[in-house]
Each structure stands twice: as structure tokens, then as C-alpha cells.
Amino acid sequence: MCGHNHSHQANTQHDFHQSTGTHADLAYPQPQTAARPCPKCSTPVQEDFVFCPNCGTELVMACPECHRAVEAKWTHCAFCGAELVAA
Numbered sequence: 001m002c003g004h005n006h007s008h009q010a011n012t013q014h015d016f017h018q019s020t021g022t023h024a025d026l027a028y029p030q031p032q033t034a035a036r037p038c039p040k041c042s043t044p045v046q047e048d049f050v051f052c053p054n055c056g057t058e059l060v061m062a063c064p065e066c067h068r069a070v071e072a073k074w075t076h077c078a079f080c081g082a083e084l085v086a087a
């Protein structure tokens, strides 16, 4: 008789070690810009959001050329230089 039954124990120990070691250092991406409340529904929205994802309110002006968020006080887009006209 020649039984090879020592491999089972080694296999289960190795498996257990692997499944516990990989979850600890999963870094969740944090938003860099501070959230601010939507003026209409108070949902926290990121500062660079153009529309509220909850109610669809336009939060900031968007450049008509490149459609990036621009500030209302700007006269020209800081990203593409397009002239901004107040509606």
C-alpha cells in the first residue's frame, strides 16, 4: 500500500492564506474636490459637476465650446478661451 494523502492538507492551508491577504490594501478612490449641496435638492455634488445628478439642476455654467464647467464671473473659458456670454 502506498497512499499519497499528504497533499490535501497543504492545499487548504495555502488557499486560506491567499483569500485573506488581498482585501486589506484596497484603496478606495476619494474625490479630490469637496462636495457642495445642490441649491435645489441639497444633494451633495462635486464642485466640478455641471448638473445635479439627482434633480438635473444646472449647477455651474458650461462652456458652449468645450462644455467644461466655468465660473459665472469668467468672461472667457479658462480651458479653451471661448468668450462666455451671460444668458
Ligand SMILES: [Zn+2]
Residues within 6 Å of the ligand: 038, 039, 040, 041, 042, 043, 052, 053, 054, 055, 056, 057
Ligand atoms: Zn439637485
Ligand SMILES: [Zn+2]
Residues within 6 Å of the ligand: 063, 064, 065, 066, 067, 068, 077, 078, 079, 080, 081, 082
Ligand atoms: Zn471652453
